[in-house]
Amino acid sequence: MCGIIGYVGDRDASFILVQGLKRLEYRGYDSAGVATFQDGSIAIRRCLGKLENLERLLREAPISGTVGIGHTRWATHGRPSEQNAHPHRAGKIVVIHNGIIENYLELRAALADRGRTFSSETDTEVISHLIDERVQSGQDLVHATRSVVHELEGSFSIVVMHEDSPDRLVAAKSATPIVIGLGENENFVASDIPAILDHTRRILFLEDGEMAEVTRDRVTLSTFAGDPVAREPRTVAWDPVTAQKGGYRHFLLKEIHEQPQAIIDTMRGRILQEQSDVSLDELAKADWLAQARRMVFVACGTAWHACLVGKYFLEHIARIPAEVDYASEFRSRDPVLDEGTVLVVISQSGETADTLAAVETARERGAKVLAICNVVDSSIARKADAVIYTHAGPEISVASTKAFTTQLTVLYLLGIYVARRRGVLSEPGAHALIQDLVNLPSHVEQCLKRERAIEKVAKKYGNARDFLYLGRGINFPIALEGALKLKEISYVHAEGYAAGEMKHGPIALINEEVPVVVLLPKDAVYQKSLSNMKEVESRGGRIIVVTDAPSPELEDIAWEILPVPTSNPCLLPVLLTIPLQLLAYYIADYRGTDVDQPRNLAKSVTVE
Ligand code: M6R
Numbered sequence: 001m002c003g004i005i006g007y008v009g010d011r012d013a014s015f016i017l018v019q020g021l022k023r024l025e026y027r028g029y030d031s032a033g034v035a036t037f038q039d040g041s042i043a044i045r046r047c048l049g050k051l052e053n054l055e056r057l058l059r060e061a062p063i064s065g066t067v068g069i070g071h072t073r074w075a076t077h078g079r080p081s082e083q084n085a086h087p088h089r090a091g092k093i094v095v096i097h098n099g100i101i102e103n104y105l106e107l108r109a110a111l112a113d114r115g116r117t118f119s120s121e122t123d124t125e126v127i128s129h130l131i132d133e134r135v136q137s138g139q140d141l142v143h144a145t146r147s148v149v150h151e152l153e154g155s156f157s158i159v160v161m162h163e164d165s166p167d168r169l170v171a172a173k174s175a176t177p178i179v180i181g182l183g184e185n186e187n188f189v190a191s192d193i194p195a196i197l198d199h200t201r202r203i204l205f206l207e208d209g210e211m212a213e214v215t216r217d218r219v220t221l222s223t224f225a226g227d228p229v230a231r232e233p234r235t236v237a238w239d240p241v242t243a244q245k246g247g248y249r250h251f252l253l254k255e256i257h258e259q260p261q262a263i264i265d266t267m268r269g270r271i272l273q274e275q276s277d278v279s280l281d282e283l284a285k286a287d288w289l290a291q292a293r294r295m296v297f298v299a300c301g302t303a304w305h306a307c308l309v310g311k312y313f314l315e316h317i318a319r320i321p322a323e324v325d326y327a328s329e330f331r332s333r334d335p336v337l338d339e340g341t342v343l344v345v346i347s348q349s350g351e352t353a354d355t356l357a358a359v360e361t362a363r364e365r366g367a368k369v370l371a372i373c374n375v376v377d378s379s380i381a382r383k384a385d386a387v388i389y390t391h392a393g394p395e396i397s398v399a400s401t402k403a404f405t406t407q408l409t410v411l412y413l414l415g416i417y418v419a420r421r422r423g424v425l426s427e428p429g430a431h432a433l434i435q436d437l438v439n440l441p442s443h444v445e446q447c448l449k450r451e452r453a454i455e456k457v458a459k460k461y462g463n464a465r466d467f468l469y470l471g472r473g474i475n476f477p478i479a480l481e482g483a484l485k486l487k488e489i490s491y492v493h494a495e496g497y498a499a500g501e502m503k504h505g506p507i508a509l510i511n512e513e514v515p516v517v518v519l520l521p522k523d524a525v526y527q528k529s530l531s532n533m534k535e536v537e538s539r540g541g542r543i544i545v546v547t548d549a550p551s552p553e554l555e556d557i558a559w560e561i562l563p564v565p566t567s568n569p570c571l572l573p574v575l576l577t578i579p580l581q582l583l584a585y586y587i588a589d590y591r592g593t594d595v596d597q598p599r600n601l602a603k604s605v606t607v608e
Contacts, residue, residue: 005024006070024192024195067216108126159171250596259578260441263574280413350375468483495509514541
């Protein structure tokens with residue numbers, strides 16, 4: 001996500017802001033900007049691309065001042081551009097923002113009716129206009145900000161400057177992080193501790209629904225309701241690298257733990273619980289989607305596993321014929337495509353060369369392309385006819401985790417969306433599916449709470465040379481994903497198989513040396529998978545079962561049981577994935593591999 005820094009003190013603000021933003025570069029960004037109080041007004045410098053560009057701009061057109069704010073933007077609303085880069089000004093107000101304002105279109109329309117004009121495509125700009133309206137009517141900055149946050153729906157943290165209050169910043173937090181750093185005759189605001197760690201280790205953490213008024217010698221905390229908050233600062237002992245990882249040992253572990261929030265961010269604003277429907281504004285003009293005769297899913301690696309689950313959703317929920325292909329294979333065959341076919345491509349980065357080539361092939365042959373991407377305005381997103389973004393935030397570790405579970409979240413939403421528009425899903429049916437999705441983040445939290453038990457299992461089996469993963473139906477792709485995760489980060493050989501295929505060959509591999517991870521949800525194929533498990537047991541395989549239905553019978557057969565909460569069969573793939581991610585992580589950690597940068601792998605494969 002985006003990076004935020006603010007400074008109030010006696011030193012050169014623009015230098016401190018840019019240095020702080022550099023400490024947040026690891027999060028990924030597409031544009032950057034700073035604003036400082038200079039000679040009675042606020043000066044802003046923004047640019048597209050890397051911080052080097054901003055530094056060059058500041059050399060060419062320097063800004064002075066000892067109070068200011070800085071931001072690196074990871075695009076969500078509006079493409080990456082100088083106009084969409086933060087800070088955003090309206091009248092006397094300048095704002096930087098992290099997160100998503102769900103009701104911004106509504107707010108923007110109301111502001112336009114009141115005569116306000118906009119210079120960007122962002123949701124952020126509405127915040128600066130709303131606060132400016134209030135300061136224009138005589139409210140001070142704190143009161144104006146407080147009254148505006150009540151109007152905003154979504155997750156956000158903001159930092160605000162007011163041209164008539166040159167000695168202060170006001171910060172507010174709803175769901176995305178904000179910390180206040182305390183110095184001597186200077187104070188700091190940041191989205192993440194690394195941004196200010198060079199200057200102070202005394203940190204005040206804002207909670208959701210709290211605000212801070214920050215001057216050089218005072219920090220005043222209050223709630224959105226206006227009640228004062230008393231809180232002691234904490235002294236953090238993190239070194240800069242640990243701080244970037246949010247205190248986790250690796251980005252991968254941090255990203256595994258970010259999944260409940262990433263899923264919330266991905267479904268936010270897209271579910272209409274009362275109407276039992278899904279709202280995907282990005283598909284407003286894509287009537288070809290509901291009219292499609294067939295869908296072809298195409299991707300690479302983990303995203304290809306998401307495609308396999310997506311095929312199941314679209315067939316099962318929306319009753320539309322679907323097939324799946326590797327992007328590298330799709331582009332090299334002679335696919336039959338026409339205007340009744342929709343190509344659904346999935347890519348975290350939006351830059352994978354084979355997937356991009358598949359998009360071009362499909363477009364040349366007259367098919368429509370729907371992309372599911374995590375990176376706004378990436379090459380695939382630009383070439384597609386429509387895009388649904390996952391809001392996983394930057395995924396830094398090479399192995400994909402939160403991108404995968406947010407891809408499944410989007411595919412589930414897509415299944416409901418298409419099904420409703422094709423008239424094949426009743427209102428009560430959609431209502432039940434949506435309710436289960438709302439509960440998903442807390443179920444993922446419960447999976448994560450079993451981390452210590454999974455770590456113990458990982459240490460016990462961490463020396464094995466081969467693993468087999470078995471799953472059936474919608475969970476077969478999860479077996480593939482579990483095996484991929486293990487092999488790419490721990491370098492242990494692992495195979496994922498459809499459980500029913502085991503007796504057609506892989507059963508020959510089974511002996512006392514081979515741990516077999518069996519995905520065994522209590523679904524329609526439970527008994528069949530249980531029979532496969534017994535076949536493994538009778539050949540001496542060491543069974544690790546992942547299930548939402550632990551039982552004494554399973555205890556007799558399995559060496560280890562990794563329980564997950566239960567849900568509807570379409571959401572169990574997400575829940576079964578979490579223990580597999582943790583198992584792979586802890587086996588890799590036990591074996592001492594380079595977890596975040598595994599050998600031979602690149603985050604974005606931009607070559608064929
Ligand atoms: O950026 P993309 O989603 O298009 O990347 C696709 C694959 O390269 C990617 O999922 C890869 O398999 C990961 N290393 C899996 O963890």
